[in-house]
Amino acid sequence: xxxxxxxxxxxxxxxxxxxxxxxxxxxxxxxxxxxxxxxxxxxxxxxxxxxxxxxxxxxxxxxxxxxxxxxxxxxxxxxxxxxxxxxxxxxxxxxxxxxxxxxxxxxxxxxxxxxxxxxxxxxxxxxxxxxxxxxxxxxxxxxxxxxxxxxxxxxxxxxxxxxxxxxxxxxxxxxxxxxxxxxxxxxxxxxxxxxxxxxxxxxxxxxxxxxxxxxxxxxxxxxxxxxxxxxxxxxxxxxxxxxxxxxxxxxxxxxxxxxxxxxxxxxxx
Amino acid sequence: xxxxxxxxxxxxxxxxxxxxxxxxxxxxxxxxxxxxxxxxxxxxxxxxxxxxxxxxxxxxxxxxxxxxxxxxxxxxxxxxxxxxxxxxxxxxxxxxxxxxxxxxxxxxxxxxxxxxxxxxxxxxxxxxxxxxxxxxxxxxxxxxxxxxxxxxxxxxxxxxxxxxxxxxxxxxxxxxxxxxxxxxxxxxxxxxxxxxxxxxxxxxxxxxxxxxxxxxxxxxxxxxxxxxxxxxxxxxxxxxxxxxxxxxxxxxxxxxxxxxxxxxxxxxxxxxxxxxxxxxxxxxxxxxxx
Numbered sequence: 068x069x070x071x072x073x074x075x076x077x078x079x080x081x082x083x084x085x086x087x088x089x090x091x092x093x094x095x096x097x098x099x100x101x102x103x104x105x106x107x108x109x110x111x112x113x114x115x116x117x118x119x120x121x122x123x124x125x126x127x128x129x130x131x132x133x134x135x136x137x138x139x140x141x142x143x144x145x146x147x148x149x150x151x152x153x154x155x156x157x158x159x160x161x162x163x164x165x166x167x168x169x170x171x172x173x174x175x176x177x178x179x180x181x182x183x184x185x186x187x188x189x190x191x192x193x194x195x196x197x198x199x200x201x202x203x204x205x206x207x208x209x210x211x212x213x214x215x216x217x218x219x220x221x222x223x224x225x226x227x228x229x230x231x232x233x234x235x236x237x238x239x240x241x242x243x244x245x246x247x248x249x250x251x252x253x254x255x256x257x258x259x260x261x262x263x264x265x266x267x268x269x270x271x272x273x274x275x276x277x278x279x280x281x282x283x284x285x286x287x288x289x290x291x292x293x294x295x296x297x298x299x300x301x302x303x304x305x306x307x308x309x310x311x312x313x314x315x316x317x318x319x320x321x322x323x324x325x326x327x328x329x330x331x332x333x334x335x336x
Numbered sequence: 337x338x339x340x341x342x343x344x345x346x347x348x349x350x351x352x353x354x355x356x357x358x359x360x361x362x363x364x365x366x367x368x369x370x371x372x373x374x375x376x377x378x379x380x381x382x383x384x385x386x387x388x389x390x391x392x393x394x395x396x397x398x399x400x401x402x403x404x405x406x407x408x409x410x411x412x413x414x415x416x417x418x419x420x421x422x423x424x425x426x427x428x429x430x431x432x433x434x435x436x437x438x439x440x441x442x443x444x445x446x447x448x449x450x451x452x453x454x455x456x457x458x459x460x461x462x463x464x465x466x467x468x469x470x471x472x473x474x475x476x477x478x479x480x481x482x483x484x485x486x487x488x489x490x491x492x493x494x495x496x497x498x499x500x501x502x503x504x505x506x507x508x509x510x511x512x513x514x515x516x517x518x519x520x521x522x523x524x525x526x527x528x529x530x531x532x533x534x535x536x537x538x539x540x541x542x543x544x545x546x547x548x549x550x551x552x553x554x555x556x557x558x559x560x561x562x563x564x565x566x567x568x569x570x571x572x573x574x575x576x577x578x579x580x581x582x583x584x585x586x587x588x589x590x591x592x593x594x595x596x597x598x599x600x601x602x603x604x605x606x607x608x609x610x611x612x613x614x615x616x617x618x619x620x621x622x623x624x625x626x
Contacts, residue, residue, distance in 0.1 A: 153518025212623030
């Protein structure tokens with residue numbers, strides 16, 4: 068991708084947990100302004116760590132960016148505390164929703180607007196969020212802990228909208244949701260990108276889903292990027308089709324072959 | 337009937353002073369899930385600071401009260417910065433243990449500055465007795481009721497409506513998520529401690545007026561712990577209701593049943609309430625989604 072218009076740029080980033088465990092090994096990626104970029108990969112590939120390295124949430128988990136560059140809008144942001152990074156316009160929607168259970172829906176949204184300087188714009192944005200998620204409006208005086216899983220995910224996205232970020236980092240928004248809700252949530256993610264112009268970096272296990280909304284994608288494995296391309300390219304790539312989309316030209320392979328898939332990944336050769 | 341009215345007003349007044357003394361627990365707990373065992377010593381500072389500014393340097397009482405609140409806020413911030421901040425992210429129980437140590441340190445500081453002997457509380461609160469119908473009620477308890485109610489209502493609004501108030505509750509609920517909202521945990525904790533110390537100072541002033549300027553204030557400060565347990569550790573409203581219940585019970589038991597029992601009855605009620613509502617009358621229920 069062209070590096071000129073990249074809003075976010077990671078260059079050979081290394082992340083170390085507890086001073087010993089190397090989770091990211093020289094990860095590089097770019098997110099151009101106004102686009103949706105998907106970050107794919109299996110469990111433990113380092114997707115969430117990548118998001119946390121960007122948002123500054125690593126520090127509370129004893130993680131540390133030990134090498135490389137993280138640049139947002141032309142400025143170096145790594146090492147900044149999480150609240151400063153939010154103020155610069157990056158907002159991470161953490162995995163597993165994490166709504167504030169004992170705050171009402173309304174208060175959750177206000178908490179999302181915590182860093183806003185233009186306090187006057189908050190009422191308008193509340194209306195906007197309730198427009199995206201009418202179901203939240205119905206429940207605005209209820210404790211968020213009593214919402215359903217889908218409603219909590221909507222609230223998590225709504226909270227992010229309240230901060231009016233330039234870049235949203237979404238971690239597994241489909242986690243644990245019924246297919247119909249997943250469709251709804253992803254429809255809204257696309258709308259947020261189109262209507263608000265918000266740039267989105269999306270981490271997903273469900274590759275098909277992610278590639279359906281993304282413009283560009285990266286495939287991660289063991290802490291580095293092993294494959295990248297436009298959403299169509301990745302969707303057509305044989306390896307991606309086989310390992311992440313579960314499709315194969317030859318039809319279903321035997322379990323024995325699947326077990327040894329690592330050896331056959333072309334990008335590892 | 338006169339006796340009933342008298343006991344009720346005295347009980348309510350005392351209860352509101354308890355509520356003021358105890359609400360610091362609620363503030364710290366709401367923001368950080370930490371039970372602050374140094375709350376009694378923060379009260380003690382309030383009592384001695386007002387003594388210092390009115391008697392030792394002879395300020396007018398308005399200035400003295402303001403100065404007391406200001407210094408208390410400073411102490412709160414200093415405590416957070418030096419003692420609690422390094423523990424952010426550590427288990428809650430470590431923080432709670434640290435407040436026990438903090439309690440000894442604060443008490444020793446007061447001891448070192450002002451010595452152990454009791455002093456006379458500077459009289460600036462209304463004194464004497466007021467006739468309510470045919471009942472006689474001491475004026476300081478009567479004053480305590482509207483004062484405490486106004487203050488506690490203000491605090492409740494703070495937690496519901498203001499940005500910092502919501503941020504405090506957000507942190508108590510989910511630190512990681514709060515962090516991802518850009519909420520600065522150290523700043524919010526510092527605000528919470530300052531606020532707790534200021535309310536404690538006001539509580540200390542009211543308590544000092546009743547028991548005098550003595551190290552005992554700290555013990556009384558801890559004795560009001562049941563007030564917040566009864567009302568729910570994270571509820572301002574709970575502190576008010578809990579304070580009222582315990583204050584009233586103390587006076588009714590003392591007045592009708594006999595002296596001595598007034599110290600026990602509130603605890604008996606506490607045990608009964610907790611058996612029915614383990615999180616207190618207004619405490620937040622643990623939400624379990626299945």
